[in-house]
Amino acid sequence: MKLATWNVNSLKVRLPHLLDWLAATQADVVCLQETKLEDANFPRAEIEAAGYQVAFSGQKTYNGVAIVSRLPLEDAQAGIPGFADEQKRVLAATVDAGGTQTRVVCIYIPNGQSLDSDKYLYKLRWLNALHSWLKDELARYPCLALLGDYNIAPEDRDVHDPAAWVGNVLVSEPEREQFRALLGLGLKDAFRLFEQPEKSFSWWDYRAAGFRRNLGLRIDHILLSPELAARCAAVEIDKAPRKLERPSDHTPVVATLDPA
DNA sequence: ATGTCTCAGGGACTGAGA
Numbered sequence: 001m002k003l004a005t006w007n008v009n010s011l012k013v014r015l016p017h018l019l020d021w022l023a024a025t026q027a028d029v030v031c032l033q034e035t036k037l038e039d040a041n042f043p044r045a046e047i048e049a050a051g052y053q054v055a056f057s058g059q060k061t062y063n064g065v066a067i068v069s070r071l072p073l074e075d076a077q078a079g080i081p082g083f084a085d086e087q088k089r090v091l092a093a094t095v096d097a098g099g100t101q102t103r104v105v106c107i108y109i110p111n112g113q114s115l116d117s118d119k120y121l122y123k124l125r126w127l128n129a130l131h132s133w134l135k136d137e138l139a140r141y142p143c144l145a146l147l148g149d150y151n152i153a154p155e156d157r158d159v160h161d162p163a164a165w166v167g168n169v170l171v172s173e174p175e176r177e178q179f180r181a182l183l184g185l186g187l188k189d190a191f192r193l194f195e196q197p198e199k200s201f202s203w204w205d206y207r208a209a210g211f212r213r214n215l216g217l218r219i220d221h222i223l224l225s226p227e228l229a230a231r232c233a234a235v236e237i238d239k240a241p242r243k244l245e246r247p248s249d250h251t252p253v254v255a256t257l258d259p260a
Numbered sequence: 261a262t263g264t265c266t267c268a269g270g271g272a273c274t275g276a277g278a
Binding site for chain 2: 013061062205207
C-alpha cells in the first residue's frame with residue numbers, strides 16, 4: 001500500500017498535477033492540504049473518475065484538507081474533537097485494505113507566521129490539542145498514520161541553512177518539542193526509518209529560485225504507529241511534481257507499506 | 261532581492277497568507 005501526503009497549494013490549480021501523479025504513481029491513499037476550496041466546489045467527479053474515493057473538509061481561500069483513496073474510505077471525521085477551530089486543518093478516515101483497517105489522519109498544522117505572532121500561540125495550542133487527541137486515537141486504532149504538512153522541520157538536518165533560520169517559525173524549539181512529543185506517543189518518523197540522501201526537503205520557497213538551488217525544508221511528514229512502522233518498506237520524497245510548470249511549493253512524500 | 265504564488269474583492273490592482 002502506497003500512502004502519500006501532498007500540500008497542493010490550491011487543488012483547483014493543481015488538479016491536473018494530482019490526476020497525472022495518481023496515474024503515474026498508483027498511490028493508494030493521498031492526504032492533501034491547502035485545497036483552498038469550499039466543499040461545494042470540491043472536484044469530486046474528476047477524482048472519482050480516476051478511480052478514487054474522496055473525503056474532504058474545506059473552506060474558501062485558506063486551509064482545507066482531503067483524503068483520496070483507491071481503497072474503501074469510511075468513518076470520516078473532520079477536526080479535533082473538543083477543540084473549536086474555524087480553520088479546516090484535520091480530517092481522519094479509515095481505509096480498508098482487504099480487511100485490515102488503517103486510520104489515516106490528514107493534518108495541516110498552522111504555519112505560525114513569526115515567533116511573536118498570535119498565530120504562533122495558536123500553532124502551539126493547536127499542537128497541544130493534536131497531541132492529546134492522538135493519544136486516544138492511537139489506543140483506538142493500533143494501525144494509525146499521521147500524514148500532512150506539519151510546518152515543522154524536526155532537526156537541523158531538515159533545514160538547508162540552519163543558521164539562517166534561527167529565530168523563525170518552523171524550526172523553533174517549542175515546535176520541535178511538540179514534534180518529539182508526537183514521537184513520544186510511539187509514532188515513528190517514517191522517512192528516518194531508512195537511509196536518506198543528505199539535504200532531503202519537501203518544500204522550497206517560490207522566491208529566489210529556492211528549488212533550483214535546493215534551499216528547502218523537510219516539513220511534510222508521515223508518522224506511523226509501531227504496527228505500521230514495522231510494515232514500512234520504503235519512504236521517499238518525489239520531487240517530480242515540483243519540476244512541473246506552475247508547481248505547488250511542496251512536493252509529495254510517499255511511504256510504501258507491506259501487506260499486514 | 262521586501263525576490264513568488266494563490267485568492268478575494270471587484271471589475272485594476274492590492275493585501276493577506278504562506
